[in-house]
Amino acid sequence: MLKRGSLGSIPSGVIIALSMLLLLVLALSLAACSAPTSASTPVITPTPTTAPTLTPTQNPKPSGPIDAKWIEAQVSGDTVSIPVSEIENNWNTRFKLQAADGDISAMAYILNGVIYVRADICPPCRSQAFTLTGNILDCDSCHTKFKAGTGEGISGACVNYPKASVPYKITDGNVVMSKADLVVAYQNTLKLG
Numbered sequence: 001m002l003k004r005g006s007l008g009s010i011p012s013g014v015i016i017a018l019s020m021l022l023l024l025v026l027a028l029s030l031a032a033c034s035a036p037t038s039a040s041t042p043v044i045t046p047t048p049t050t051a052p053t054l055t056p057t058q059n060p061k062p063s064g065p066i067d068a069k070w071i072e073a074q075v076s077g078d079t080v081s082i083p084v085s086e087i088e089n090n091w092n093t094r095f096k097l098q099a100a101d102g103d104i105s106a107m108a109y110i111l112n113g114v115i116y117v118r119a120d121i122c123p124p125c126r127s128q129a130f131t132l133t134g135n136i137l138d139c140d141s142c143h144t145k146f147k148a149g150t151g152e153g154i155s156g157a158c159v160n161y162p163k164a165s166v167p168y169k170i171t172d173g174n175v176v177m178s179k180a181d182l183v184v185a186y187q188n189t190l191k192l193g
Contacts, residue, residue: 059089061110065133066092067140068107068120073097074174080182081174082108087115092132094120097182104186106166108175111135111148115175117166118151119182119189122158130163137163164188 071086073095080097087093092109105120105128112135120128127141136154137146144156146163153159164185168177 059091061091065131065138066090066109067131068092068094068109068129071095075179078179079176080179081171081176084115084170084173084175087175092130094129097179099179099183099186104183106182106186107137107163109148115168115170116148117168117175117177118163119166119186120163121161121186121189123161123190125158160192161189162193 069090069092071082071090071093074081075097082093082095087108087110092107094105094107096103096105106117107120107130108115108117109132110116111132118137120130122128122130122139122142122144125139125142125144127139129140130137130146131140132138132148135148137148137151138144139146139156139158142157144158145154146152146159147154151163151165153162166177166181166185168175170176
């Protein structure tokens with residue numbers, strides 16, 4: 001412990017430098033504590049590009065839960081597209097496509113003015129349908145709940161199978177994705193994570 005008056009023998013420049021160093025260490029410590037850790041950062045991130053432009057013909061958002069409506073996807077080689085208007089008019093949609101290992105399904109929905117595309121499978125219950133309730137995806141079979149914005153599990157039997165997102169672009173009024181990206185998202189959703 002320092003005795004009273006013992007700081008008087010330390011040059012004032014050293015005291016100022018030590019004080020500045022102490023403030024810097026304190027600031028960096030606070031910044032490190034407030035930054036998200038790798039454990040709290042979700043692995044699955046949303047992939048929307050820009051919020052869709054809402055058209056005058058868009059149906060108003062229904063109140064309460066929104067069941068997924070089947071729509072047809074157009075497949076040309078490795079390109080898969082679905083009309084933005086189908087998503088805008090139905091708010092929560094799903095579509096199938098044929099892959100090498102069989103049919104897979106995906107969902108496309110609007111949340112806070114942004115289109116999200118995710119794998120549409122809930123292992124181990126094997127359900128392929130989700131109801132959009134507010135900002136929650138609710139499995140129609142086991143009722144496991146997922147965050148619609150990230151795909152991350154919240155509660156339920158299949159909570160450890162987050163819904164992987166699919167990158168897309170909006171081109172000529174269509175959500176355009178690669179078949180390979182849809183398959184990867186589907187396979188990633190099948191993995192315990």
